[in-house]
Amino acid sequence: MTFGTAIRTLAFNLACLGLVGLFAVGAVRLGWKTDRLLTTLAAAMVCGFLGNLDRVKSFRAGAGGLQAETHAVVAEAKSTIIELRRLGTTLGTTLVTLIAGEGRYGGLTAAKKDELKEEVLASLRAIDVPKPDVESIAALDRQYVIVDYCEAISDQFRMPGVEGPKAWNAFWSRWTNFERPQPSELRSFLESLSPIEPWREALLVDYEHYIRTGKHRRPHLWKQRGEWAK
Known part of the structure; x- marks a missing residue:
């Protein structure tokens, strides 16, 4: 990896982490709507992708090589989707817990907390997080x-x-x-x-x-x- 590539990787990965943090703040503190949350999450994904281009295999000429590389890219994409859902589950777990505990004696209104919780759950459903996981996250505020x-x-x-x-x-x-x-x-x-x-x-x-x-x-x-x- 060259010095320029290392700098690019670091910059995009830091941007990805910053956008993930912004996603959390937007959901808990700023009361962003679902579409804005999804846009922020999508931007984080793009930065994460651009920050790891060196891990994406290039296509090779030739039928056999192209097919093999296509399969590799598809497998990589599937793996990325799985990791995205895991990330969504982790973020959802954190956000629902933070929303429930925030401002017990002041801060967000009860109605706003319910609204934010539903938006977090809707975001998880939008990226196809498994239903049992969504239900488990929804119950985190039980206590x-x-x-x-x-x-x-x-x-x-x-x-x-x-x-x-x-x-x-x-x-x-x-x-x-x-x-x-x-x-x-x-x-x-x-x-x-x-x-x-x-x-x-x-x-x-x-x-x-x-x-x-x-x-x-x-x-x-x-x-x-x-x-x-x-």
Whole structure:
């Protein structure tokens, strides 16, 4: 490899990495739409390709040689597509997790987080990432969803002056970090304090439904979760 080729390879590969980073920032922080995200990802692919031209085999004259080289190029293309899907899966995993955890007490609205998540998943489907992988990435925010449901269901019990705060604090201390009680445990505790109000009962049913199916029973209400505690 000549010095000029080395410089070209380095420049294009750095541009590729920069565009991948821009893709992540655009999805999480800037709220880019799917078409812009795909354009950025495509540009990163082009830079990655141009930065590795020395790895692309040239065609040779002659029927036998041309056929052999064609097969080699096709195999290379298939390998590149597989690697692209792996990259998309890795980026999607990172982005969905970042979106779910970003600004728990400020920052992106709940609706914006849902919109960005759907755009990330749509981008993965657009490059034919296998369905099981997309579904697995879609479920990465599960623990954050559980936290939001538990926070909403139990909110008033942790406010000063409301009946049961000491009992609630003792109950809550059994879970640390992102651990939260299962619906049955939470229901039993609430029933031990007082009859469960209709609004809290409805949220409990929502929580039970999510744990059982991985989907929201009332999607329209879930989109308003940023307002639940206000």
